[in-house]
Amino acid sequence: MSKVKTERNYYPHAVIAMIVGCVIACGYTIKIALDNPVEMDTYYMEKYQKVDENINHILELQEKFNAKFDLSYSTEKFQIGENSVSILLQDKEGNRIENAHVTMMLSRPETNKENRTLSPSRVENGVYSFGPFDISKEGRWQILSKIEVGELKGYHKNEAYAVK
Incomplete structure (x- = not known):
């Protein structure tokens, strides 16, 4: 076999x-x-669909705003607990602007869950003060600002770190 x-x-x-x-x-x-x-990017403080439709117009207004105005923030660090932020808005000649509509948002870069939109609590001689507000987590925070002066709009982002 x-x-x-x-x-x-x-x-x-x-x-x-x-x-x-x-x-x-x-x-x-x-x-x-x-x-x-x-997570949606909140830099322009609007829905991304609206930003996508109008990005060219937004960037044009931003360029005009940057050519006309200077902006500075009062802080680069937060303490855990109660904090405040001030924004100084002035034109290129150094004249302070008091008739602007300013909106500020505190945000964590990795999530939108802790976003807080703030309106100025006081406006005095071109200084827009926001606060008091509580910071409960250490780490990196973003201060996003939307500033409207007449027909011009400016968007700015500043980073701050929260420490104990």
């Missing part, structure tokens, strides 16, 4: 394993995406 040699073909098993692996990888990717949603 002679022995018959049979060959085994693993090719179909490999194809099926690759298809199953791709399905599992796609499902895992979708799970990660749902668990970690994309």
Whole structure:
């Protein structure tokens, strides 16, 4: 009696394993995406659809604003607890501007959950004061400002660090 040699073909098993692996990888990717949603950038303090539609106009107004006005912030550090921020707005000749509409937002760079929109609590001689407000977490914070003077709009971002 002679022995018959049979060959085994693993090719179909490999194809099926690759298809199953791709399905599992796609499902895992979708799970990660749902668990970690994309945070919207709040630099312009408006919905991204509106910014996307009007970005050229926004950038044009920003350029005109930067050519006409100077802006400076009073702080680069926060303490855990009660804080305040002041913004000095003046034109290029050094005249202080008091008739601006200023909105400020405190934000953490990694999340929008702790965003706080603030209005000036006091305006005096071109200095727009915001606060008091509480800072409860250490680390990096962003101070986002939207300033409107007449038809000009300016957007600015300043970073501050909160320490104990």
